[in-house]
Amino acid sequence: MELRTLRYFVAVAEELHFGRAAARLHMSQPPLSRAIKQLEAGLGAVLLHRSATGVTLTPAGEALLEEARELLDRAERVRARVAAAAGPATLTIGILGDSSDTGVARLAAAYRRRHPGVEVRIRETDLTDPTCGLRAGLVDVALTRAPFDGTGLEVRELRADPxxxxxxxxxxxxxxxxxxxxxxxxxxxxxxxxxxxxxxxxxxxxxxxxxxxxxxxxxxxxxxxxxxxxxxxxxxxxxxxxxxxxxxxxxxxPSRVVVAWNRTDPNPLIGSFVRIAAAAYRA
CATH class of the missing domain: 3.40.190.10 (Periplasmic binding protein-like II)
Incomplete structure (x- = not known):
């Protein structure tokens, strides 16, 4: 099993819909469906019940979802430790100024637990820059609101507010x-x-x-x-x-709370931050 395939499965299992999962992964639906079928064939188990309205997890799928999340988290911790060994680990997060989003507090607590050795730097921006300095290279990741021009960026929705x-x-x-x-x-x-x-x-x-x-x-x-x-x-x-x-x-x-990052940024801490953010905002 490849980590990429596990990420595909987690997206489908969380969205319970192939179309929404494909949009989240910035890919088309046919290759995503093929990857999940190949995963099922390799494991010898049906992971999802498919229907016209979406999908549901089988008992085997529920078991894999739990294990896949742990494996992906473990892989991110490995990358983070290697990066830390190579030099001081820092992550600069852009946030819209004067935000009262309670999800940020949950995210900060979860991130500290997972990466206690990472120095987190916060850069607040005003409402004229929805990417919070991301395009200018001033931050590694932006915790912000959509919509904005997403050219060259990866954007994942965390919550939608009326x-x-x-x-x-x-x-x-x-x-x-x-x-x-x-x-x-x-x-x-x-x-x-x-x-x-x-x-x-x-x-x-x-x-x-x-x-x-x-x-x-x-x-x-x-x-x-x-x-x-x-x-x-x-x-x-x-x-x-x-x-x-x-x-x-x-x-x-609704106004969409999102996390965004540069598509070509090699910083290994970004992937972990995105997954922790998604979990924190689901809580």
Missing amino acids: VGAVLRADDPLARRAHLELADLVDRRWFRFPDGTDPLWQAYWSGGEPRQGPVVRGVQECLQAVLWNGTVGMTPLGHRPPGELAVVPVVDVP
Whole structure:
């Protein structure tokens, strides 16, 4: 069994769907299906029950999933120890500034347990760079939100958060149970500077060009709403000050929390970080 094949199987076993697993692995579905069939043939056991709606694990598949995760984790620890022996082991993580994501605390604790000898460096960035310095080579891996231009990057989704409009508490719309983008069409929005990733800019402006104050950070966004009565989007999990309110917007897709890294980066600590992040966010 190759580690690559085990990674394929773990992706299918976690997603319980070949299409989603193929997208996660950035490959097409036919070679993924062939690899799993070859794995089953080599083991002499059926690992998955396939149906039109997805797959379920057989008892043999459940046993392999547990063992495969341990083997993959062990392989990453081996790589990390070898890298550590070759020199000081460091990992620089880019994070969007002023994030209140509780998943980060679970991830940090899990990573310290797995790699106590690795020096972790954190680089916070403002909202104008969704890759948190990844493209400029300032970080090894980014813990951020999509969408953004993923050219040359690997991106794995960790969680999806519903979003809402952040408004002043005395705004008439703040009393609504939910909103649609059409309710905000005539309002001024906060927006990001020219040159910001177009996909990122479009998502946070509801897919339309907007007029309003230019902001760079979370606190600037909130102050723009407080002082100017502008509106903007924010994940529902973020709790603004009492003078502000967040109302769900039902026709905007969820904001995806992702981990991203450069596709050609040889740093052996990145693969381990991605797997630990996926497990921490599933918890």
